[in-house]
Amino acid sequence: DSGVTQTPKHLITATGQRVTLRCSPRSGDLSVYWYQQSLDQGLQFLIHYYNGEERAKGNILERFSAQQFPDLHSELNLSSLELGDSALYFCASSVGLAGTETQYFGPGTRLLVL
Amino acid sequence: AQKVTQAQTEISVVEKEDVTLDCVYETRDTTYYLFWYKQPPSGELVFLIRRNSFDEQNEISGRYSWNFQKSTSSFNFTITASQVVDSAVYFCALTAYSGAGSYQLTFGKGTKLSVIP
16 A cells, blocks of 8 residues: 555546546655556656645646645546546655655546546 | 657566566666556556666565666566566656656556466
């Protein structure tokens, strides 16, 4: 168990809908990262928050947004969902910002868009 | 741009055989960090090892060993006496600086290891 929690574990929804994925980092970790794992694109970095502030964006669609709250949990919002958004979404956390730090991953949320 | 290549898409071995998973990386950074993660069939990503670019010593942890060679930009992973529980997808990853103090992981496509009893 990495100490990172994600809810829900599974999510099935329809095209055009909006969903929210939730992540709680390990105790003491200030950084939260979101990654998407799909069959065609593999594991891709989406966005990074540190202590409530957005730090970096990767291949994140404009339909997707995220935030990190004062208690350090984070939410990833996916809207106007398309079939291609079906994927496994991971949240990871690390202590701070240094490149030396290990990112520990949560169990993931499996999203299926029908 | 950072890139990680895992040329082996799938490998099958018989239990108790040794197996090496290859990882080749590209980066312009002089300081960087390499990782291996394991994704068992249950789907979670499990951290296995971190290695920084200054430390080329090989590492052994039980049946696992890692061979980091800066000269060939490789960070290979060997499992000795493989077991069925080693069946998983293994990912090699490299840190990339994104700016504003942010480091992201760039992953390879993964190698699916199947250990046959």
